[in-house]
Amino acid sequence: MAIEPLAIGVCSWSLQVTNVPELKGFLDRLGVGVVQIACGDPHHAAWDEGDAMPAAAKAAGFRMSGAMLGFPGEDYTTPQTIEKTGGFGDPATRPERLERFRWGLARTKELGLSDLMLHAGFIPEEGDPARRPFLDTLGQVGDLARAAGVTVAFETGQESAALLRRTLDDLRSPNLKVNFDPANMLLYDKDDPLRVLDLLAPDIRSVHVKDANRPPRSGVWGEEVPLGRGQTNTREFVRALKRVGYTGPLCIEREVGTQDERFRDIEYGVRFLRECLAEG
Numbered sequence: 001m002a003i004e005p006l007a008i009g010v011c012s013w014s015l016q017v018t019n020v021p022e023l024k025g026f027l028d029r030l031g032v033g034v035v036q037i038a039c040g041d042p043h044h045a046a047w048d049e050g051d052a053m054p055a056a057a058k059a060a061g062f063r064m065s066g067a068m069l070g071f072p073g074e075d076y077t078t079p080q081t082i083e084k085t086g087g088f089g090d091p092a093t094r095p096e097r098l099e100r101f102r103w104g105l106a107r108t109k110e111l112g113l114s115d116l117m118l119h120a121g122f123i124p125e126e127g128d129p130a131r132r133p134f135l136d137t138l139g140q141v142g143d144l145a146r147a148a149g150v151t152v153a154f155e156t157g158q159e160s161a162a163l164l165r166r167t168l169d170d171l172r173s174p175n176l177k178v179n180f181d182p183a184n185m186l187l188y189d190k191d192d193p194l195r196v197l198d199l200l201a202p203d204i205r206s207v208h209v210k211d212a213n214r215p216p217r218s219g220v221w222g223e224e225v226p227l228g229r230g231q232t233n234t235r236e237f238v239r240a241l242k243r244v245g246y247t248g249p250l251c252i253e254r255e256v257g258t259q260d261e262r263f264r265d266i267e268y269g270v271r272f273l274r275e276c277l278a279e280g
Contacts, residue, residue, distance in 0.1 A: 003065055005247035005248075006241075006242070006246075007063075007249045008032055008249070008250055008270055008273050009035055009065055009249040009250065009251040010027065010034070010036075010251060011035070011038075011208065011253040012036065012037045012068075013038045013044065013045040014253050014254040014255060014262055014266060015262065015263065015266070018046065018047065019048040019049060019056075020053065020056040020057050020060050021060075023035065023037075024061065026263065027062050029263075029267075030263075030266065030267055030270055031270070033062050034063050034249050035062055035063070035064055036064070036066050036067070036068055036206070036208075036249075037064050037067055037068065038067070038068050038070070039067050039069045039103075039108070040053060040107075041070055041071070041072055044070045045068075045070065054110035054111045054112075064113055065206065065249045066153070067108045067111055067113055067115070067116050068117045069104035069117070069118040070118070071086075071093075071100055073093065074119075078219075078221070079188065079219065082122075083122045086119055086122060087121025087158075088121045088134065088138065088141070089121030089122050091133065094137050098144075102144060104118070105148040105150050108150050109150070113150075114149065114151060115150070116145070116150050116151070117153045117155055117179040117206060118152065118153075118155065119157075120141075120154045120155075120158075121134075121158065122158050123164065123167050126163075135167065135170060138171055138176070139171055139173065142171060142175050142176045145173075145175040146174070151177055151205060152175060152176055153176075153179035153205040153206050154177070155208070156179065156180050156182075156184055157181055157183075157184025157188045158190070159190065160196075161190075161191050161196035161199050161200055165200060177204070177205035178200050178205060178206075179205065179207070179208065180197070180204045180208070181207075181208040181210060182194075182208075182210070182232045182234075183208070183210035183212035183224060183230070183232050183253075184208075184212075186213065187214075187215070187221055187223075187224065189214050189215050189218070189222060193237065194233060194236060194237060197241070197244060198244060201246070204244075204246055204248075206248055206249070206251070207241065207246065207248060207249070207250055207251065208251055208252075208253040209227065209250045209251065209253065210232070210254070210255075211224070211226060211227045211228065211230035211231075211232045213225060213231050224254075224255060224256050226265045226269060227252070227265075227269035227272045228272045234272070234273070235279065238273070238276040238277060250273060252269045252270065252273065
């Protein structure tokens with residue numbers, strides 16, 4: 001089933017579900033039929049269905065906009081721990097994570113999808129000797145994705161938009177795009193999402209709708225908050241997405257609180273986002 005332009009969706013892991021029927025029940029309660037679905041892994045967003053999850057998801061009646069891949073060992077306790085453990089940043093874990101990425105490509109195809117989102121890791125700046133081998137790894141990611149017929153969207157936030165732009169331009173891979181998360185840019189204190197949207201607009205493949213406040217000082221996390229209550233300026237962000245011609249889904253992400261708290265915040269977020277879209 002096709003997904004209409006700017007359809008409201010939800011990220012499955014935000015609901016902390018463990019099986020497909022539970023996910024379907026939450027989506028029905030929210031009145032939302034679109035989901036960005038976690039591939040599933042041992043430490044984050046695992047599925048009770050195991051290898052049978054793709055078949056169950058395809059039969060459930062909701063529409064999936066893409067899959068999300070996390071890597072075992074990623075540690076989001078502090079900005080410093082995720083810098084060391086995130087994505088393809090650590091050369092020692094790259095071989096095993098490329099294997100996990102291959103698994104993610106296969107899972108994406110099993111789900112009947114053509115889009116896979118992930119965090120690339122902290123991209124080294126130009127002039128850093130670590131940059132070339134990091135880009136070589138991302139080049140392998142692009143080659144593997146192209147061979148599988150999958151588009152990979154790197155989630156924003158762990159680097160400046162300018163650095164991500166230069167990296168995509170250097171890689172020149174048609175299968176490497178952007179999953180734009182405005183709140184991540186604030187949580188990591190990297191950018192003003194409204195100021196950099198145009199820079200990444202040509203390659204925005206998908207969007208997470210989330211709100212946050214910048215950290216009070218360097219080296220600590222910012223604060224994630226319900227939609228419309230932080231510094232992201234979600235109303236203007238939606239207007240800006242329309243202006244640059246983005247027509248994909250708007251998937252609400254909420255990553256703090258208990259399951260009940262997350263559901264209430266997402267339920268509020270759906271109502272708030274509908275108001276934003278109705279404003280024209």
